[in-house]
Amino acid sequence: MTVRAAWLLPTGQTREDTRLAPLGAMVPTSELASRDGVIAGGNPLSAAGVGPMQLQIGTGRALVQGTTPQGAYPVAVTSPETLTLADGDAQYGRIDAVVLRVRDGLYDTSEQTAVAVEVIQGAPSATPTAPALPPAALRLWEVTVPAGTSAGTGGITWGSALADRRRYTAAYGGIIPRGWGLNFPGAHDGQYRDTGTSLERWNASAGAWQPYPADTGWIDLPLPTGYQRFSANAYPFQIRKTGTQVHLRGRITCTAGPIPADGQPLPGLTLPAAYRPSQSPTSYAEVLLGCDVTSTYPAGVVRGEISGRGTITAAFQRPISTWLAFGCSWWTD
Structure with missing residues (x-):
């Protein structure tokens, strides 16, 4: 297996699974839920075009949060995964989402117990938008697929089609690394995050991220x-x-x-x-x-x-x- 999740299989979790998957208390979002995201280190779960319609996702680790009663799944991708995207619509472009997805038949209707890197296809439209995600799915990348795109027409221009949507998480008490999107609230007073240029601290009473150290600006x-x-x-x-x-x-x-x-x-x-x-x-x-x-x-x-x-x-x-x-x-x- 190259995509592994700890605490998903009812039996058969190996010691190697447990060592590779991120374990421990992670950044909370509520009393029982954790902030899902990629674990920083190197270039985890990177993306690169390897064919006209094929995309390769690199190795890395992440946490995928299900519903609150379901909990969060520690996941490791231990070998690159290659995905094939469907040809473009004849008339309109679309945006596909590349995700890390957990299926757990105890909490969903999949009747499966599996984890995978997969593509969730968006709807073709004159003004395409990225698709909504099912539960227990972590968005990693988005790919713009123009109308009429196929291997026969030269395929996807990966340099301009890929949009990085990796967001990051950390162990409890750690600083959340900068990733896609800063529009999210903190979970507790004194939580820290990296904006890419400075640190911010969550002020629970103000309900806002504030520069750290406190900075009035000019x-x-x-x-x-x-x-x-x-x-x-x-x-x-x-x-x-x-x-x-x-x-x-x-x-x-x-x-x-x-x-x-x-x-x-x-x-x-x-x-x-x-x-x-x-x-x-x-x-x-x-x-x-x-x-x-x-x-x-x-x-x-x-x-x-x-x-x-x-x-x-x-x-x-x-x-x-x-x-x-x-x-x-x-x-x-």
Whole structure:
């Protein structure tokens, strides 16, 4: 057997079946159901065209969830499986689904006890859609079969016809790898998933996936009277908090007179409380700011301070600069 399922056969499960199939508590979706999906590692259950109408599915492991009372089936494909797709309809194209499917006669009408990689054929249509799946079937790939396609006409153009629909699962407590589709809810507070570029954590009370560490994204800060954005080409005055680290960017200019001299905070410009250094109201974070330094050397860097009260001070020796450039970070804890 090249497609094996643990805990499916009433008798005859071998020790090799048990070793190859993924076992243990998997990511839950409810009290008794598990998130079905492919087990990451290499390129599991890959797909490649091996003939005009033939597709080969590679080795890999997965979990296939049946109904809640039925439970989930650990499955292993231990040798590549070759599938033959039906010729295209004469008039319309269709989309076929390649699935990992479990048949269990105790819970369905198949009168079988078997697991297989198979094709579920879609309906030909002017606007074809992928077919719905029966219970205990895990979608792996979708194949677009144009009208009139057959081995005699050159077959399927596999490079453009294949759509990856593998989604992934993990052991309980593990991070769900990025796969097809991110539009699914978490099952418990503190569950993690990989978006492909970052991590997200499920916030059960909010009912939403949230960036981890928590990330506000860039937020525009209002400029009080007396200040404006330096130019349309400069970054706007923006702040961002990732975990306990704060980032401030942008270039601003005074509309009347220079930036206040050393020891004098920028009047009217106060950062929100959640973004301030939080050791104490009198503490401060040291940063570097871009500015005018002298009339003969018009661009330079000076030391700045972000205080626990949210004020910003540039360490000038004398008031000569009319603009400040921010590209700095500090910690709130």
